[in-house]
Amino acid sequence: MNDISRNALPTQPLTWARVRPGRRIADRTLKVVCALFTALGAFVLGWILLMLLYEGGSALSLDVFTHVTPGPGTEGGGIANAIVGSFILTLLGIVVATPVGVLAGTYLAEYGKGSKLAEVIRFVNDILLAAPSILIGLFVYTLMVPPLGGYSGWAGGVALAIIAVPVIVRTTEDMLRLVPGSLREAGAALGAPMSTVIVHISWRAARAGMVTGILLATARIAGETAPLLFTALNNNFWFRPDLMGGVSNLPVMIYQFALAPYENWRSLAWAGALVITLSILALSVVARLLLKKDHAR
Amino acid sequence: MVALSERMSLSTMQTIRRAPKTTFDPLFRWASVASALLVLLVLAGILGSMVYGGWPAFREFGFGFITSSVWSVGKGEFGAWVAIAGTLTSALIALVIGVPISIGIAIFLTQLCPPWLKRPVSTTVELLAAVPSIIYGMWGLFVFAPLFARYVQVPVSSLVEGMPILGTILYARVPSGVGLLTAGIILAIMIIPFIASITRDILDQIPTILRESAYGIGCTTWEVVRHVLLPQAGVSIIGAVMLGLGRALGETMAVTFVIGNANRLSLSLFDPSSTIASRIANEFNEASDLHFNALLALGCILFLVTFAVLVLARLLIARVRNR
Numbered sequence: 001m002n003d004i005s006r007n008a009l010p011t012q013p014l015t016w017a018r019v020r021p022g023r024r025i026a027d028r029t030l031k032v033v034c035a036l037f038t039a040l041g042a043f044v045l046g047w048i049l050l051m052l053l054y055e056g057g058s059a060l061s062l063d064v065f066t067h068v069t070p071g072p073g074t075e076g077g078g079i080a081n082a083i084v085g086s087f088i089l090t091l092l093g094i095v096v097a098t099p100v101g102v103l104a105g106t107y108l109a110e111y112g113k114g115s116k117l118a119e120v121i122r123f124v125n126d127i128l129l130a131a132p133s134i135l136i137g138l139f140v141y142t143l144m145v146p147p148l149g150g151y152s153g154w155a156g157g158v159a160l161a162i163i164a165v166p167v168i169v170r171t172t173e174d175m176l177r178l179v180p181g182s183l184r185e186a187g188a189a190l191g192a193p194m195s196t197v198i199v200h201i202s203w204r205a206a207r208a209g210m211v212t213g214i215l216l217a218t219a220r221i222a223g224e225t226a227p228l229l230f231t232a233l234n235n236n237f238w239f240r241p242d243l244m245g246g247v248s249n250l251p252v253m254i255y256q257f258a259l260a261p262y263e264n265w266r267s268l269a270w271a272g273a274l275v276i277t278l279s280i281l282a283l284s285v286v287a288r289l290l291l292k293k294d295h296a297r
Numbered sequence: 298m299v300a301l302s303e304r305m306s307l308s309t310m311q312t313i314r315r316a317p318k319t320t321f322d323p324l325f326r327w328a329s330v331a332s333a334l335l336v337l338l339v340l341a342g343i344l345g346s347m348v349y350g351g352w353p354a355f356r357e358f359g360f361g362f363i364t365s366s367v368w369s370v371g372k373g374e375f376g377a378w379v380a381i382a383g384t385l386t387s388a389l390i391a392l393v394i395g396v397p398i399s400i401g402i403a404i405f406l407t408q409l410c411p412p413w414l415k416r417p418v419s420t421t422v423e424l425l426a427a428v429p430s431i432i433y434g435m436w437g438l439f440v441f442a443p444l445f446a447r448y449v450q451v452p453v454s455s456l457v458e459g460m461p462i463l464g465t466i467l468y469a470r471v472p473s474g475v476g477l478l479t480a481g482i483i484l485a486i487m488i489i490p491f492i493a494s495i496t497r498d499i500l501d502q503i504p505t506i507l508r509e510s511a512y513g514i515g516c517t518t519w520e521v522v523r524h525v526l527l528p529q530a531g532v533s534i535i536g537a538v539m540l541g542l543g544r545a546l547g548e549t550m551a552v553t554f555v556i557g558n559a560n561r562l563s564l565s566l567f568d569p570s571s572t573i574a575s576r577i578a579n580e581f582n583e584a585s586d587l588h589f590n591a592l593l594a595l596g597c598i599l600f601l602v603t604f605a606v607l608v609l610a611r612l613l614i615a616r617v618r619n620r
Contacts, residue, residue: 125336
């Protein structure tokens with residue numbers, strides 16, 4: 001398009017000279033404002049990352065990764081229990097969410113395609129995708145905390161799973177829909193039952209996209225705080241092997257320590273914030289690279 | 298591909314030889330139907346637990362629960378108005394600030410951005426969406442709020458002091474940096490990536506030929522955006538905005554950090570307030586009896602409001618997709 005306009009009209013200034021000043025100014029304003037807004041977004045991201053690197057970086061030390069969180073007024077300490085706790089809760093959440101999410105997404109894309117029920121479920125799933133996470137915390141509290149006799153890692157894992165499921169359902173369905181129908185027909189023509197076609201053809205063809213969805217869901221729940229406040233809680237010890245009585249985790253630890261009056265708690269909160277943000281950003285970058293590589297192939 | 302088809306034919310040949318009576322097939326089907334139904338069940342469960350748990354509070358205070366602005370744990374009196382007003386105001390501020398910026402970013406990405414810059418800018422927007430909300434809260438409280446107090450609250454307060462309406466709305470009694478406006482600004486930053494990426498997708502779906510014909514009759518970029526793209530995208534951009542609104546209404550951690558968690562109704566945007574989500578986050582673990590029920594009733598109100606907003610958002614976005 002550029003070539004054509006350049007051939008037709010000799011120079012750029014001449015093109016502009018034909019445009020009324022009012023229109024020219026409106027156009028310039030739009031371009032400058034849009035570019036500024038975009039720069040603002042990049043600036044805020046850069047600012048937040050720099051803040052984390054500065055505050056969190058100066059708080060990092062070997063102790064941070066090897067000691068448990070200190071009690072009120074205790075010197076030193078680390079966040080080892082919170083890191084491991086967060087890892088376990090996230091793993092628990094994703095292990096629960098993956099089968100449910102993948103199967104539900106499979107229903108939407110394969111079995112229920114075009115049915116009324118699938119439409120309703122797709123709609124509800126989209127609502128759940130954006131539902132306030134604190135309400136999910138409240139729901140899991142009433143569902144699991146009093147019945148199990150107290151706060152537990154299990155409740156935290158289920159709360160995170162409920163947040164992860166809609167993400168996985170959505171990406172699984174989207175990715176399965178990209179699989180051409182002729183592949184399925186080829187499988188069916190060989191006499192394979194529907195489940196075999198889905199597992200060995202559809203899933204295999206959509207594998208990279210589905211894994212990306214699961215990784216993105218992991219990134220999403222790893223930093224969730226609100227649903228853990230009333231389910232997994234947080235404490236200053238290693239969790240019990242049965243995960244009852246609360247499991248320390250990074251997000252809630254950061255929330256409590258950042259607002260605390262102790263200097264060492266504050267710096268541990270910054271260290272935790274750096275660790276969790278970098279892990280999440282790395283995870284989401286890897287997830288997207290995976291998808292891009294697969295598409296390029 | 299070759300390996301795949303080889304394995305396929307092998308496995309199907311075995312199936313045929315063994316007579317195609319398989320228990321896995323119906324099992325798999327039912328498992329996937331059950332998983333899909335579970336999604337429905339979770340949403341119903343959330344609503345059910347809120348209504349059930351909040352019922353005693355609704356029964357005790359009736360309609361006054363929504364209109365009363367008294368929230369006193371000591372006296373056992375609970376009214377939701379301060380939290381409701383705080384939730385709506387902070388979300389509204391977030392939209393007023395966030396929507397123009399989001400649409401600007403979407404226009405930049407789809408219309409103005411040179412190809413080599415597209416990937417980095419998209420990645421930036423995606424990473425902004427991936428940053429956990431608690432990090433926004435820390436940034437807001439420890440970095441943004443002090444700057445905001447010093448360079449905005451103090452000068453503006455002294456400027457408007459004594460003025461009729463502005464003197465109330467923009468006057469900070471204690472310029473600490475936290476408050477409704479700060480919460481609104483942080484929320485705006487958090488919803489920008491969502492609105493921007495959906496708007497970008499919507500703009501990308503508009504047929505190129507419309508754009509090209511507008512340029513062809515000599516329109517400037519501004520005129521193309523204003524008279525071709527925005528009218529075409531119209532309703533679904535409103536849908537994207539509603540989706541952002543839904544996020545802003547329910548956002549918890551970042552708001553809890555920067556809103557100040559005050560319990561009284563104030564007309565000033567600089568004063569601390571609280572939202573439904575921040576109040577639940579702050580008080581739920583210590584609550585018992587009627588306080589507990591009142592917090593669940595707050596959750597119920599939040600659920601109904603966000604549910605309505607999100608349903609509307611989906612309907613608006615879907616309308617254009619189907620066209």
